[in-house]
Amino acid sequence: MRYLSILGSTGSIGKNTLKIAKHLSDQFKVVALAAGSNVAVIEEQIREHQPEYVALNDPEAAKQLRAKFPRLKIGSGLEGLQEAAAYGKADIVVSAMVGTVGILPTIAAIKAKKQVALANKEVLISGGRLIIDLVKQLGVRMIPIDSEHSALFQCLEGNRTADVRRLIITASGGPFRNYPLEKLSQITVEEALGHPTWVMGPKITVDSSTLMNKGLEVIEAHLLFDMPLDQIEVVVHPQSIIHSLVEYQDGSMLAQLSVPNMITPIQYALTYPNRSPGLLAPFDFIKNSTLQFFTPDVQRFRCLELAFQAAKKGGTLPGYMNAANEVLVNRFLNREIGWLDIVSKLERLMEQHHARPVESFEHILDVDGEARQAAKGA
Numbered sequence: 001m002r003y004l005s006i007l008g009s010t011g012s013i014g015k016n017t018l019k020i021a022k023h024l025s026d027q028f029k030v031v032a033l034a035a036g037s038n039v040a041v042i043e044e045q046i047r048e049h050q051p052e053y054v055a056l057n058d059p060e061a062a063k064q065l066r067a068k069f070p071r072l073k074i075g076s077g078l079e080g081l082q083e084a085a086a087y088g089k090a091d092i093v094v095s096a097m098v099g100t101v102g103i104l105p106t107i108a109a110i111k112a113k114k115q116v117a118l119a120n121k122e123v124l125i126s127g128g129r130l131i132i133d134l135v136k137q138l139g140v141r142m143i144p145i146d147s148e149h150s151a152l153f154q155c156l157e158g159n160r161t162a163d164v165r166r167l168i169i170t171a172s173g174g175p176f177r178n179y180p181l182e183k184l185s186q187i188t189v190e191e192a193l194g195h196p197t198w199v200m201g202p203k204i205t206v207d208s209s210t211l212m213n214k215g216l217e218v219i220e221a222h223l224l225f226d227m228p229l230d231q232i233e234v235v236v237h238p239q240s241i242i243h244s245l246v247e248y249q250d251g252s253m254l255a256q257l258s259v260p261n262m263i264t265p266i267q268y269a270l271t272y273p274n275r276s277p278g279l280l281a282p283f284d285f286i287k288n289s290t291l292q293f294f295t296p297d298v299q300r301f302r303c304l305e306l307a308f309q310a311a312k313k314g315g316t317l318p319g320y321m322n323a324a325n326e327v328l329v330n331r332f333l334n335r336e337i338g339w340l341d342i343v344s345k346l347e348r349l350m351e352q353h354h355a356r357p358v359e360s361f362e363h364i365l366d367v368d369g370e371a372r373q374a375a376k377g378a
Contacts, residue, residue: 003089004270005032005114007081007105008096010041012201013119013145013262017094018045020267023279028270034084034097034105037061043068053087055080057101081105086112092270095120096145098203099326100368103127107361110140117269119145124220126319126364132223142224143269148217149224150265151243151256156225159248167227168245169217170237171296172197172260174209177236181300187339189332197240197260206329207303210342211296215307219318222311229311234304236294259283302343306350317355319364320371324349327375345378 004021008014014035021028030049035042037058046054046069055075056062062076075083078101085093085105093109094117095102102120109116110131118124124131135142144150148169156164175194176187192209193202200208207213214234222229240260247253258264263279298305303325310317328342337345349371358364 001029002027002091002270003029003031004092004094005034005084005087005090005109006030006094006096007034007085007102007109008094008098008120009033009045010035010038011096011098012199013096013266014094016262016266017096017270018049019279020263020270021049024267024271024276027276031089032084032087034081036097036101039064039068046072052089053084055084057081078104082108085109086114090114092117094145094266094269095123098201100126100323100365103364104361107131107134110134110138110142113138113140116140116142117145117266118142119266121146121216121220122319122322122368124223125216125322126368127361128223128314128318128358130358130361130364143272144220144224145262145265145269146217146220147243147260147262147265149220149244150268152221152225152246154256154268155244155246155254159246159254161225161227163248163250164227164231164246165249166247167221167225167232168247169214169221169232169234170240170242170244171211171214171234172208172240173236173238173294173296174211176209176300177238177294177297184300185338185340189335192332192339196238202333203326203329206332206342207325209339210303211301212303212307212325212342214296215304215310216322218304218307219311229308234296236296237292238294239288239291241288241291257283259288302347306343306347310350313355315355315357316363316367317350317353319358319367320353320355321346321350323368323371324375324378327372328378331375345375349374349378 032053033051034055053073059076066074085108093114095106096119100122106123242255245255310321331337
């Protein structure tokens, strides 16, 4: 039996992780849950999964939860999230909180030498080499949950990275791949949230529409697999069946395929190095007989190019870009700015930022706060 702590249990990754824990109840037991402020959802999760410890980032929400479960140990704020991440009995910590709130809890899990199933982009985008070095120093196993990085992880397994010619990350292209250029300035929130193949949270869905999510995935792949940026490419694949590919020096290519669903990569991260019966029906090749590939339009989707620039410059720039983008996306979702404003404002902010080496975990949060403040007034 392996014991799970799930950071971000009320989000889509967290909910799917709980589905898998229930499906494989002979292998996994949930011992800790952590979330932001959604009392109603976490209350249902507590009743169904009976965790030993729960934390909510919002102190008022935690207070409400304590009134409902007086015998359950319930933490609050950043301290509570970190306690959930380092919970003694947990073997595997699923890091799925959205935003920088997930950075310090994930670091707490790494320092506690837990196996980390990573879905929080900010951890690597903002933490960079500091996180990678800490993982290596402590001998912690970190397995990616994002479908693209899970695919690369699986395709690299058992092979030498020195034999790799290219990592190829696939992108659906989002809802605006063929959208008339003259109408980009009129894109609505509802249109940006209408992803053609994936069901995700609003922030990640908007990032998919601008292709910023692919840019962030490139930076993550660069760090996770220690691969030079000029050996990482993005290819648009609208069907989202091939999640990523590895091309080797001899011309061989390995790809990981499945229907677009997060169940498979989450389950692989939990059961690794083994594979257990899944929740999805067998793949229908006849129904999915057409696979297409296109070059991403970096003029239409400038965020992808900005992410490559940030990765090349390094230091504090990727974390600054990520935090500023998060604020701008939220402003778009709140109908304060237009869809095109996300990239135009982000580009100006990045030009103004003086990139410097990341010196400490505290420095990461300082840069994050600086970016958020600048993006609010941009």
